[in-house]
Amino acid sequence: MKKIGYILLREYLTRVRKKSFLLLTLLLPVLIGLFMVAMIVIATQAQEELRIAVKDESGLFEDKFRGLDQGEKLRFEYLTNNPQPLDTILQHYESAGYDGVLYIPAIDLDRPLGFTYYASSEIGLVTEERIEKAISEEIRKRVLERENYNTDIIDKLDKNIDITKVINNEKQDGSAELAAGFGYACGLLIYLFLIVYGAMVMKSVTEEKTNRIVEVLVTTVKPYELMIGKILGIGAVGLTQFVLWGALTMAVQTFIGILLGDQLAAVQTMQAGNGMADASKSTQIIADISTAFQALDLPRILFSFVFYFIFGYIFYASQFAAIGAAMTDDSDAQSFTFPITIPIIISMVLMSVTLEQPFSAAAYWGSMLPFSSPIIMITRIPFQVPWWEQIVSMLILLVSALAMVYVAAKIYRVGILVQGKKITFKEITKWIFYK
Amino acid sequence: MLLLDIQHIHKSFQDTFALQDVSLQMESGKIYGLLGPNGAGKTTLIRNITQIFFPDSGTILFKGEKLSEKHQNQIGYMPEERGLYKKMKVGEQLEYFAQLRNFSKQEARRKIDYWLQKMDIESWRHKTVEELSKGMQQKVQFVATVLHDPSLLILDEPFSGLDPLNAEIIKNEIFELHAKGTNIIFSTHRMENVEEICEDIFLINKGRIILEGNVQAIKQQYKKHLIRIELSRPVEWNDALEKDIQLVSNEPHQLIVKLKEPQSTNDLLRLLLQHQVEIAGVAEILPTIHEIFIQSVQEHLPVNTTAS
Numbered sequence: 001m002k003k004i005g006y007i008l009l010r011e012y013l014t015r016v017r018k019k020s021f022l023l024l025t026l027l028l029p030v031l032i033g034l035f036m037v038a039m040i041v042i043a044t045q046a047q048e049e050l051r052i053a054v055k056d057e058s059g060l061f062e063d064k065f066r067g068l069d070q071g072e073k074l075r076f077e078y079l080t081n082n083p084q085p086l087d088t089i090l091q092h093y094e095s096a097g098y099d100g101v102l103y104i105p106a107i108d109l110d111r112p113l114g115f116t117y118y119a120s121s122e123i124g125l126v127t128e129e130r131i132e133k134a135i136s137e138e139i140r141k142r143v144l145e146r147e148n149y150n151t152d153i154i155d156k157l158d159k160n161i162d163i164t165k166v167i168n169n170e171k172q173d174g175s176a177e178l179a180a181g182f183g184y185a186c187g188l189l190i191y192l193f194l195i196v197y198g199a200m201v202m203k204s205v206t207e208e209k210t211n212r213i214v215e216v217l218v219t220t221v222k223p224y225e226l227m228i229g230k231i232l233g234i235g236a237v238g239l240t241q242f243v244l245w246g247a248l249t250m251a252v253q254t255f256i257g258i259l260l261g262d263q264l265a266a267v268q269t270m271q272a273g274n275g276m277a278d279a280s281k282s283t284q285i286i287a288d289i290s291t292a293f294q295a296l297d298l299p300r301i302l303f304s305f306v307f308y309f310i311f312g313y314i315f316y317a318s319q320f321a322a323i324g325a326a327m328t329d330d331s332d333a334q335s336f337t338f339p340i341t342i343p344i345i346i347s348m349v350l351m352s353v354t355l356e357q358p359f360s361a362a363a364y365w366g367s368m369l370p371f372s373s374p375i376i377m378i379t380r381i382p383f384q385v386p387w388w389e390q391i392v393s394m395l396i397l398l399v400s401a402l403a404m405v406y407v408a409a410k411i412y413r414v415g416i417l418v419q420g421k422k423i424t425f426k427e428i429t430k431w432i433f434y435k
Numbered sequence: 436m437l438l439l440d441i442q443h444i445h446k447s448f449q450d451t452f453a454l455q456d457v458s459l460q461m462e463s464g465k466i467y468g469l470l471g472p473n474g475a476g477k478t479t480l481i482r483n484i485t486q487i488f489f490p491d492s493g494t495i496l497f498k499g500e501k502l503s504e505k506h507q508n509q510i511g512y513m514p515e516e517r518g519l520y521k522k523m524k525v526g527e528q529l530e531y532f533a534q535l536r537n538f539s540k541q542e543a544r545r546k547i548d549y550w551l552q553k554m555d556i557e558s559w560r561h562k563t564v565e566e567l568s569k570g571m572q573q574k575v576q577f578v579a580t581v582l583h584d585p586s587l588l589i590l591d592e593p594f595s596g597l598d599p600l601n602a603e604i605i606k607n608e609i610f611e612l613h614a615k616g617t618n619i620i621f622s623t624h625r626m627e628n629v630e631e632i633c634e635d636i637f638l639i640n641k642g643r644i645i646l647e648g649n650v651q652a653i654k655q656q657y658k659k660h661l662i663r664i665e666l667s668r669p670v671e672w673n674d675a676l677e678k679d680i681q682l683v684s685n686e687p688h689q690l691i692v693k694l695k696e697p698q699s700t701n702d703l704l705r706l707l708l709q710h711q712v713e714i715a716g717v718a719e720i721l722p723t724i725h726e727i728f729i730q731s732v733q734e735h736l737p738v739n740t741t742a743s
Contacts, residue, residue: 274470
């Protein structure tokens with residue numbers, strides 16, 4: 001056991017001390033931070049002051065754009081007392097201090113056409129949409145009035161509907177979308193980890209084999225100790241990276257929050273939009289998300305993630321180690337890794353099925369079989385899988401991972417000392433039964 | 436007590452026999468040579484001793500006990516193909532190997548200091564292995580092998596790739612360790628080193644021991660009774676000489692003759708003196724291990740010579 005510790009430590013330290021590891025681990029949170037800063041800067045910078053003159057020949061929209069004003073950022077000015085024709089206005093609006101002219105012709109309510117914006121530069125997509133919305137809402141009201149309806153009917157028609165779910169007599173607060181998003185993120189992380197770190201284990205085993213260090217090492221340690229030390233050491237590197245990414249990303253976000261707090265708030269209020277209706281809608285969404293978050297069993301998800309992360313890794317890394325030991329040169333890699341990567345890739349396909357129907361037979365069996373359970377079960381857990389299912393799945397994975405280590409150690413032991421000849425899968429299966 | 440007592444071991448891989456009924460005994464305090472062509476089974480035999488493999492049948496006794504894991508720390512093995520972590524620093528690497536041998540950190544440091552100074556490679560401690568030349572790497576590998584004071588040192592082609600100067604350094608270290616009581620098994624297919632270093636040899640071919648014994652005794656056994664006579668003056672060969680002496684070659688400065696049964700070297704000298712041959716020097720020509728090796732491999736027959 002002590003020797004496994006030394007091997008683990010060497011594998012861990014040599015990787016963690018590498019410049020590439022440090023770079024990758026630090027760079028990602030910094031990139032995320034830079035991205036955030038860029039977003040804030042762009043959002044605040046793009047909003048320069050905009051004064052728009054409104055020439056309304058229909059006379060329907062007086063003061064209808066008031067709601068769109070945003071202090072100094074965006075201002076609509078209604079040219080009520082300006083009898084000049086559009087052509088004259090267009091010649092002088094810039095010298096009068098306007099950035100653009102919104103022209104509304106005398107329209108026919110049934111065919112509202114001819115709205116035009118004149119300016120020397122584009123207006124933002126959001127502003128354009130808001131203007132269109134304000135106009136169309138006003139037109140709707142006018143049409144209703146003409147047809148002798150009470151205009152309040154618009155507010156009465158505008159209803160938000162929510163479905164309350166009662167599963168097994170229990171009221172659910174959760175949102176399927178959020179659960180799916182969470183499940184997808186967890187599954188994807190485990191998938192990436194299995195592929196990247198599995199390949200790292202394989203490469204490291206093959207390297208030790210080709211430069212013959214194993215021949216020296218196996219006179220002092222047992223091959224299985226060497227293999228387990230390596231798998232655990234590299235796995236610890238992966239865990240470290242994930243923990244650091246999580247912590248650093250949070251730190252960077254907090255830092256940006258402190259540094260650019262004011263701008264951030266400004267962007268948020270801007271994004272929250274204008275008008276009471278919009279504001280209440282977005283608060284409603286935020287409230288929904290936070291109740292859904294509370295409904296997610298986060299401790300359970302975290303525990304399950306760590307469990308499937310570790311044992312899924314051991315299950316696959318030992319296969320990669322065995323294959324790495326059997327290879328005689330890198331050109332074998334493709335044909336050898338194929339049988340291992342296929343189940344991982346199938347799991348990814350199964351994951352999208354699982355997100356659609358988390359309780360289908362495919363999802364159920366996918367979360368039981370050890371080849372796919374690390375990815376599929378973690379995808380399903382936010383949908384509140386019964387505990388007994390998860391416990392059975394975890395037991396299967398645990399036993400399979402240990403069995404896989406045992407079988408892999410048998411292959412590894414023989415493989416690392418075989419040099420110079422092409423190995424077939426038939427031979428590898430024979431090694432398992434060697435004394 | 437025997438250092439190593441190998442009794443009737445067999446080892447096969449799938450359909451090929453790597454070792455067939457190999458038995459050998461090694462005494463303490465000697466330098467043994469393990470000779471054989473490539474693929475003869477030398478490495479397989481060594482791997483059975485270092486417990487990388489286990490024999491299909493037969494037993495191996497180490498100092499009278501059945502060879503087991505606890506003996507691993509008494510054995511040091513330097514494989515033919517060198518193995519070091521290329522990107523690791525020399526000092527850290529040696530420390531790692533020492534740790535795997537259950538040394539404490541201080542003890543490991545002390546040993547490493549001693550050996551790095553002894554081999555005059557102290558300045559490489561903080562260099563990575565890939566920065567070193569092949570010969571330098573070999574020295575580091577040697578240190579890694581002897582760091583834990585093994586009582587049995589197994590060296591597989593220790594001089595391959597070394598320049599004469601460094602080969603001499605390693606050779607002297609081997610002799611020094613031997614003088615301090617380390618037992619040494621020296622595996623090679625290059626015979627010229629064997630005569631210089633080994634006291635006893637085992638010749639292995641196709642998974643069997645085909646010749647074993649003391650180097651000098653084997654040479655005596657395989658000698659062809661050839662004598663080299665160095666001459667002060669060229670000899671005129673005549674019928675009288677022909678009658679008494681079997682000539683192999685006659686050159687201006689030397690004669691090579693084969694003794695006729697039951698002639699002794701003294702008899703030969705007497706005859707030559709009678710014929711007024713002027714002798715500057717006399718030496719018996721013994722076969723080289725290389726010649727014996729080739730001869731025995733060609734004979735394919737197991738020959739036994741008891742060590743004298």
